[in-house]
Amino acid sequence: MALLEVQGLTAGYGIVQVLFGLDFSVDAGEAVVILGANGSGKTTTLRAVSGMIAAGGAVRFDGRSVRGMRPDRLVAAGVSHVPQGRGTISDLTVDENLRAGAYSRRDRGIAADIEHWYSVFPRLGERRDQAAGSMSGGEQQMLAIARAFMSRPRLVLLDEPSLGLAPLVTREVFDRVGDLVRDTGTAVLVVEQNANLALAFASRAYVLEAGRIVNQGSSDELRGDESIRQAYLGS
Amino acid sequence: MSELLQYVFIGLGNGAVYAMVGLGLVVIYRSTGLLNFAQGELAMFATFGVWTLHEAGLPIWLALLGGMAIGFAIGAIVHQVVVRPVGDPHQKPLAVVIVTIGLFLGFNALAQLIWGTNEKEFATLFGNSEVDVLGTLVDWQKLGALGILAAEALVFWVIFQKTKVGLGMRAVASNPESSALVGIPVTRILMIGWGLAVSVGAVAGAVWAPTPGLSSNLMQLPLIYGFAAITLGGFDSFVGAVVGGLFVGVLTDVVPRYVDAFEKMTLAPAFLVILVVLLVRPQGIFGRKVVSRV
Ligand SMILES: Nc1ncnc2c1ncn2[C@@H]1O[C@H](COP(=O)(O)OP(=O)(O)O)[C@@H](O)[C@H]1O
Numbered sequence: 174m175a176l177l178e179v180q181g182l183t184a185g186y187g188i189v190q191v192l193f194g195l196d197f198s199v200d201a202g203e204a205v206v207i208l209g210a211n212g213s214g215k216t217t218t219l220r221a222v223s224g225m226i227a228a229g230g231a232v233r234f235d236g237r238s239v240r241g242m243r244p245d246r247l248v249a250a251g252v253s254h255v256p257q258g259r260g261t262i263s264d265l266t267v268d269e270n271l272r273a274g275a276y277s278r279r280d281r282g283i284a285a286d287i288e289h290w291y292s293v294f295p296r297l298g299e300r301r302d303q304a305a306g307s308m309s310g311g312e313q314q315m316l317a318i319a320r321a322f323m324s325r326p327r328l329v330l331l332d333e334p335s336l337g338l339a340p341l342v343t344r345e346v347f348d349r350v351g352d353l354v355r356d357t358g359t360a361v362l363v364v365e366q367n368a369n370l371a372l373a374f375a376s377r378a379y380v381l382e383a384g385r386i387v388n389q390g391s392s393d394e395l396r397g398d399e400s401i402r403q404a405y406l407g408s
Numbered sequence: 409m410s411e412l413l414q415y416v417f418i419g420l421g422n423g424a425v426y427a428m429v430g431l432g433l434v435v436i437y438r439s440t441g442l443l444n445f446a447q448g449e450l451a452m453f454a455t456f457g458v459w460t461l462h463e464a465g466l467p468i469w470l471a472l473l474g475g476m477a478i479g480f481a482i483g484a485i486v487h488q489v490v491v492r493p494v495g496d497p498h499q500k501p502l503a504v505v506i507v508t509i510g511l512f513l514g515f516n517a518l519a520q521l522i523w524g525t526n527e528k529e530f531a532t533l534f535g536n537s538e539v540d541v542l543g544t545l546v547d548w549q550k551l552g553a554l555g556i557l558a559a560e561a562l563v564f565w566v567i568f569q570k571t572k573v574g575l576g577m578r579a580v581a582s583n584p585e586s587s588a589l590v591g592i593p594v595t596r597i598l599m600i601g602w603g604l605a606v607s608v609g610a611v612a613g614a615v616w617a618p619t620p621g622l623s624s625n626l627m628q629l630p631l632i633y634g635f636a637a638i639t640l641g642g643f644d645s646f647v648g649a650v651v652g653g654l655f656v657g658v659l660t661d662v663v664p665r666y667v668d669a670f671e672k673m674t675l676a677p678a679f680l681v682i683l684v685v686l687l688v689r690p691q692g693i694f695g696r697k698v699v700s701r702v
């Protein structure tokens with residue numbers, strides 16, 4: 174059984190419908206990408222899954238319906254969402270951002286986890302008492318990822334991590350998240366425009382166009398697909 | 409000289425009340441980005457709670473604690489039942505401001521309905537005696553007001569800097585959407601913020617009430633001075649509310665005694681402060697310029 178199972182997902186803003194019945198799934202410990210051009214509905218998809226906007230269809234996490242569940246409850250259930258633009262809580266320090274990431278937890282391991290993430294991302298440790306909003310885009314992306322993992326999720330939703338980052342930094346972000354998937358067994362669903370990096374990172378991919386999934390398969394299959402190459406890989 | 413000192417102490421004592429009103433305003437401003445025009449009337453209502461408990465036989469300090477609890481409940485309920493259903497204040501600021509004005513009128517009318525229009529005598533928290541400070545006689549009540557303000561400032565610091573709920577409140581003030589995504593129960597946090605605001609309002613009201621007497625108009629003047637205080641100190645700064653409140657208190661009690669032009673217009677210095685600050689440094693002394701989010 175898939176960890177995240179989405180069927181017939183619809184969503185929109187007011188009278189404007191954006192998603193027209195998406196089916197996709199993510200298995201435990203799996204890295205999956207939804208590829209789509211600007212405006213195809215990637216952000217809307219993640220927002221609908223994590224309860225930030227109203228959605229139709231079925232959203233099941235770990236066999237349980239979570240459609241319309243409040244975001245903070247969903248975090249407690251095991252789904253973290255790194256929003257587009259990284260969602261840095263700018264006025265809090267790096268340390269406080271990480272503690273905020275553990276808000277749903279009641280155990281005593283939080284301080285140790287924060288130290289763990291400082292060892293994974295030493296740049297964050299160096300800046301722990303600095304206002305998070307003053308860091309570079311790449312550092313804020315690392316912070317957002319570490320913060321998402323602070324709730325000890327089983328699934329992380331990652332919205333276009335490449336946005337606004339230099340290619341080298343984007344590559345590093347994907348490398349690090351790839352390591353995390355392998356080392357922690359946490360599943361990651363990333364939505365991206367940057368097909369090159371995303372297909373290298375994920376084992377499976379869906380292609381989203383104008384609110385509909387038009388193609389899917391293993392990353393290797395899609396990399397070889399002629400229409401994908403033309404549309405997303407620039408060759 | 410000793411006359412001036414006396415006015416300064418009166419001003420500080422009154423300023424402590426404006427600062428407390430300001431603290432409540434800042435709590436709400438930080439979570440909604442708006443001025444809560446109902447802050448004074450909600451505080452007045454909770455002060456009637458203190459009065460009612462005291463009339464029922466509770467010692468005034470216990471009555472004050474009870475009034476703070478009542479204030480907390482009123483604030484929390486107002487948020488859940490009236491403010492929240494209107495929508496996100498960042499999306500619909502005008503609607504929420506109008507709701508706070510409606511609350512202002514509603515709670516004023518409700519207080520008159522329940523407790524009548526006659527002024528009630530209100531017991532002082534610190535008795536009616538005076539104390540010699542640097543050769544000047546000062547009411548214990550004024551010094552006590554400063555002490556309470558100091559205690560409140562400390563409690564605020566502890567709550568906001570040292571507790572999990574405080575972390576949640578600062579997170580929600582900075583980035584509500586992201587706060588929800590990391591697992592902070594935003595609605596509950598906002599509810600606690602409103603509760604806290606009215607709770608400090610109850611204290612402000614109880615400190616203020618003995619002088620003018622308790623009526624439904626109790627907090628209208630302190631609210632205006634509270635606005636002046638946070639305009640000066642910065643809408644989003646607790647330190648600013650305290651410093652601004654004390655400054656406005658001294659300004660409005662001292663200046664009219666010495667400047668004839670202000671003798672009959674004691675509100676004028678406060679408005680001048682608001683005007684000058686808005687022109688020169690709109691974010692206030694301790695406030696921050698709004699930075700756009702990435
Ligand atoms: N808050 C919003 N209100 C109205 N329309 C929106 C809003 N956000 C996105 N849209 C529209 O929904 C469509 C999909 O947007 P989005 O999910 O952000 O795409 P992507 O993340 O793939 O770039 C676009 O046409 C966009 O204009």
Ligand SMILES: [Mg+2]
Binds near residue numbers: 216217257333
């Ligand atoms: Mg997007």
